[in-house]
């Protein structure tokens with residue numbers, strides 16, 4: 001994995017590599033099909049999956065970015081475990097922020113799962129601040145709700 005590194009929207013051919021990266025980063029869950037999530041996001045017209053590529057095309061980082069007409073959001077922020085600590089996380093987040101700024105979005109929100117609190121320090125280095133909020137959710141298709149965990 002050598003540079004120069006470049007960031008841009010994922011191509012369809014890169015789908016398996018992106019899903020493998022998210023799995024290696026521990027971000028996938030049984031109730032979220034990442035390929036379905038990607039297809040749904042990209043069909044929306046207000047979201048995309050961005051990748052950061054090495055000179056040989058290997059994907060070192062990826063994230064999903066989008067906005068809901070109010071705020072920007074990122075999901076699935078991941079760096080190849082073999083390439084961490086080299087600034088690729090900061091770079092893929094910079095690409096996501098640029099994607100949002102280009103669309104006039106002025107605020108970016110994100111969620112950190114319980115059990116992954118250590119990543120809060122990564123986001124703080126990038127200028128994020130934790131805020132006291134209560135996160136709530138409702139499955140609009142109850143058939144897709146996972147069993148209690």
Ligand SMILES: CC(C)(COP(=O)(O)OP(=O)(O)OC[C@H]1O[C@@H](n2cnc3c(N)ncnc32)[C@H](O)[C@@H]1OP(=O)(O)O)[C@@H](O)C(=O)NCCC(=O)NCCS
Nearest residue numbers: 025077078079084085086087088089090112119121122125
């Ligand atoms: C979190 C993650 C994306 C960071 O990627 P990375 O490429 O290692 O991060 P970078 O090298 O760009 O680091 C950027 C800054 O954050 C800091 N940082 C990164 N991970 C950190 C951690 N776990 N704790 C404290 N600081 C951290 C770095 O020291 C660096 O600081 P600096 O640039 O001010 O010196 C990567 O560890 C990862 O993929 N984790 C697993 C998936 C995950 O948890 N994603 C987030 C879901 S909410």
